[in-house]
Amino acid sequence: MNELAETVHGGAARGAAGAGLAKLVLFFAFAVFTVWIHYQVKFVRAPTWTGTVQALGALRVGARAPDFTTSDLDGHPVSLSGLRDRKAVLLEFWATWCPPCRMLKATLHEMRSELEATGVEVFTVNAGEPPDRVRAFVDKAGDDFRTVLDNGRTISVRYGVRTLPTMVLVDRRGTVRWIHVGHLPETGELRDLLHRLAGE
Structure with missing residues (x-):
């Protein structure tokens, strides 16, 4: 019984860790995308007039x-x-x-x-x-x-x-x-x- 409980608890912990890592990766990707958009819009726009x-x-x-x-x-x-x-x-x-x-x-x-x-x-x-x-x-x-x-x-x-x-x-x-x-x-x-x- 104890072994079963430990297995369930370990699986839940690994699942939580995996979810946390996924959130971290998504946050990092969003941050990189935001910086890229800021760079394109603020610094290197193609002209709308000449x-x-x-x-x-x-x-x-x-x-x-x-x-x-x-x-x-x-x-x-x-x-x-x-x-x-x-x-x-x-x-x-x-x-x-x-x-x-x-x-x-x-x-x-x-x-x-x-x-x-x-x-x-x-x-x-x-x-x-x-x-x-x-x-x-x-x-x-x-x-x-x-x-x-x-x-x-x-x-x-x-x-x-x-x-x-x-x-x-x-x-x-x-x-x-x-x-x-x-x-x-x-x-x-x-x-x-x-x-x-x-x-x-």
Whole structure:
């Protein structure tokens, strides 16, 4: 009789432990899902509109561009200040999952000769994705602009980027001259600005 009672009690205890573990797993899965949704909604939204803006959070046209030091996809060090007084820099913030980013990349490739002629260096800043995923995308797309890795999205946070794609044009003195959110269906504004910068 005692053995039967112990068996029943042990089975009940194991059942309770199993139920507790299942609840813990469900709670953990829900927490991970919640964090993922928060990240997608708050930080890496695709644009619902496209246009030039005067500010991204605290970053404004006419302000000093935040410096950064990171590495490119080939492991070489990259810093914004390293090009100061030598070249203007166009920062393109993007991700592999973002269709408007692909459209923008095609536009920038069409403008490659003009960008080079006006002395503008293009940094395509990937928004925190694993390097192997970025490499696979870049190789498949034939994207030969310099790809910069934004590990932990620290650069994106400094620049107030919450929508992809976003572009920030920084002149040779390190001043923000132009901010654009979304794809670039019309390139006239950027082309005019590139030529003005080349003459400064």
